[in-house]
Amino acid sequence: MTEGIEKETAPGNGALTVATAPAPRTRTEQAAEKRGAALRVEGAGITFGDFRAVQNIDLDIPAGEFLCLLGPSGCGKSTLLSAMAGFIQVSEGSLTADGVPVSGPDPELGMVFQSSEALFDWMTVHQNVTFGPRMRGCSRAEQDRVADEFLGLVGLRHCADRYPGQLSGGMRQRVQIARVLANEPGVVLMDEPFGALDAQTRQVLQQETARIWRSSGCTVVFVTHDIDEAILLADRVAVMTAGPAASIKSLYTVDLPRPRDESDPAALRLRNKLREDIGEEVRKAMRDQGLDDQLDREAKGA
Numbered sequence: 124m125t126e127g128i129e130k131e132t133a134p135g136n137g138a139l140t141v142a143t144a145p146a147p148r149t150r151t152e153q154a155a156e157k158r159g160a161a162l163r164v165e166g167a168g169i170t171f172g173d174f175r176a177v178q179n180i181d182l183d184i185p186a187g188e189f190l191c192l193l194g195p196s197g198c199g200k201s202t203l204l205s206a207m208a209g210f211i212q213v214s215e216g217s218l219t220a221d222g223v224p225v226s227g228p229d230p231e232l233g234m235v236f237q238s239s240e241a242l243f244d245w246m247t248v249h250q251n252v253t254f255g256p257r258m259r260g261c262s263r264a265e266q267d268r269v270a271d272e273f274l275g276l277v278g279l280r281h282c283a284d285r286y287p288g289q290l291s292g293g294m295r296q297r298v299q300i301a302r303v304l305a306n307e308p309g310v311v312l313m314d315e316p317f318g319a320l321d322a323q324t325r326q327v328l329q330q331e332t333a334r335i336w337r338s339s340g341c342t343v344v345f346v347t348h349d350i351d352e353a354i355l356l357a358d359r360v361a362v363m364t365a366g367p368a369a370s371i372k373s374l375y376t377v378d379l380p381r382p383r384d385e386s387d388p389a390a391l392r393l394r395n396k397l398r399e400d401i402g403e404e405v406r407k408a409m410r411d412q413g414l415d416d417q418l419d420r421e422a423k424g425a
């Protein structure tokens with residue numbers, strides 16, 4: 124049926140065509156139609172001076188996918204995410220978003236950091252969320268519409284006039300998410316966004332993230348240490364090897380119905396596999412750091 128035309132059947136009069144004005148689409152609906160951007164990492168390596176943090180990274184992330192990145196501490200997850208955000212450049216290989224090389228920060232590539240210090244403390248929540256649209260020269264009315272929609276999406280409309288310092292940690296993370304989404308990015312990069320939050324707040328925000336991802340249609344790359352969080356959220360989980368010169372060790376497809384049930388036997392099996400896989404890399408990292416004696420003592424319960 125043509126958009127904006129509703130077909131009604133009036134009794135005894137056959138088909139009656141009634142023209143109606145098209146309903147205004149929200150930005151979230153527009154973003155969902157636009158879909159996310161596809162990220163492609165091919166043979167990528169990143170070095171800092173003489174130090175090779177990651178190498179031979181190959182990742183093909185289709186538009187709209189939710190990919191979680193897991194791996195031992197210090198293996199290079201944040202480094203890889205920073206390259207995807209355009210904050211640093213790959214030293215070898217290539218990294219593209221929808222076929223275009225990522226060469227610097229771009230509103231299309233939004234980053235949510237672990238620390239809500241990334242918020243502008245001197246700006247209200249409304250001003251934080253509308254920062255991107257303001258920089259793009261959007262009208263005041265458009266800024267208000269964006270704030271209303273994205274603060275609504277994260278349940279914080281009532282906090283528009285507060286300052287970040289007046290909010291809880293979970294509320295500040297919601298503001299960060301709204302601020303990133305207000306730029307309508309094709310890709311949202313999340314670096315342990317809930318790592319500093321208490322268990323209950325984290326659980327609520329995980330559910331909200333799944334809902335927002337579904338409604339926005341964007342591609343998400345989400346770094347976490349939490350295997351259960353990855354199973355709850357991801358379409359696929361990429362496990363990295365221990366660094367230095369870390370690469371992708373394995374990729375798992377999380378073929379479980381949503382919303383996820385962590386007591387599902389298939390989820391438990393996947394959790395065990397991931398624990399084993401990551402545990403192996405953690406042990407390798409500890410051996411490389413000369414911490415294996417401590418590991419042995421811990422294994423013996425000393």
Ligand SMILES: Nc1ncnc2c1ncn2[C@@H]1O[C@H](COP(=O)(O)OP(=O)(O)OP(=O)(O)O)[C@@H](O)[C@H]1O
Nearest residue numbers: 171174176194195196197198199200201202203366
């Ligand atoms: N700017 C930099 N200069 C030099 N080395 C760096 C820089 N940034 C990161 N590194 C090194 O690169 C490696 C990977 O760091 P990164 O922060 O990406 O690991 P991570 O997996 O995110 O760690 P964690 O899980 O503990 O947050 C580490 O050895 C780190 O010291």
